[in-house]
Amino acid sequence: GDSVTQMEGPVTLSEEAFLTINCTYTATGYPSLFWYVQYPGEGLQLLLKATKADDKGSNKGFEATYRKETTSFHLEKGSVQVSDSAVYFCAINSGGSNYKLTFGKGTLLTVNP
Amino acid sequence: EAGVVQSPRYKIIEKKQPVAFWCNPISGHNTLYWYLQNLGQGPELLIRYENEEAVDDSQLPKDRFSAERLKGVDSTLKIQPAELGDSAVYLCASSEGDRGPYEQYFGPGTRLTVT
Numbered sequence: 527g528d529s530v531t532q533m534e535g536p537v538t539l540s541e542e543a544f545l546t547i548n549c550t551y552t553a554t555g556y557p558s559l560f561w562y563v564q565y566p567g568e569g570l571q572l573l574l575k576a577t578k579a580d581d582k583g584s585n586k587g588f589e590a591t592y593r594k595e596t597t598s599f600h601l602e603k604g605s606v607q608v609s610d611s612a613v614y615f616c617a618i619n620s621g622g623s624n625y626k627l628t629f630g631k632g633t634l635l636t637v638n639p
Numbered sequence: 640e641a642g643v644v645q646s647p648r649y650k651i652i653e654k655k656q657p658v659a660f661w662c663n664p665i666s667g668h669n670t671l672y673w674y675l676q677n678l679g680q681g682p683e684l685l686i687r688y689e690n691e692e693a694v695d696d697s698q699l700p701k702d703r704f705s706a707e708r709l710k711g712v713d714s715t716l717k718i719q720p721a722e723l724g725d726s727a728v729y730l731c732a733s734s735e736g737d738r739g740p741y742e743q744y745f746g747p748g749t750r751l752t753v754t
Contacts, residue, residue, distance in 0.1 A: 627682070
């Protein structure tokens with residue numbers, strides 16, 4: 527079945543540092559890829575997505591590129607802010623007859639001033 | 640536009656008691672999902688509805704869990720009887736449909752503690 531392996535946290539960075547959170551997946555078919563973010567006390571929000579190979583999703587300064595050859599979708603941000611502190615989830619949706627999202631375990635990011 | 644609404648936000652019950660969670664999806668969203676999120680884990684799908692039909696309930700523990708979406712709008716997830724291992728966050732999500740990579744919009748969740 528589908529699975530997502532995400533970099534384990536927690537990750538602690540200083541403000542303006544560079545962020546990378548690794549994500550790799552295994553899937554049948556041709557999945558769509560997502561990053562969701564969960565701020566403290568809130569529900570999951572879609573951060574960005576990519577639906578085909580070499581697509582780059584971007585939002586709020588975050589980027590991730592769909593790499594089919596390495597089955598990866600790493601999240602990056604050039605300069606993090608304190609407000610980026612949250613839990614980040616990588617997810618895939620492999621379509622076909624099963625449209626459920628399969629999530630990674632999540633990575634807790636804390637950004638210190 | 641209102642987001643996905645869930646209630647209650649928190650629930651504490653003793654084991655063997657019943658509990659129910661309610662979800663109201665975004666207006667016009669035909670597809671509704673219930674997810675279970677254990678501490679330190681990503682959400683896992685329990686059941687997916689297309690309108691009032693449960694089209695994927697393969698992960699729902701049917702011996703104690705049940706769900707309904709009678710009029711194809713709001714939904715209720717029930718556990719009876721609850722066990723200690725059911726302590727988790729129960730998330731509801733909705734989307735416009737289940738074809739293509741439609742964005743799923745999540746509610747804030749109900750945090751269940753079983754003592």
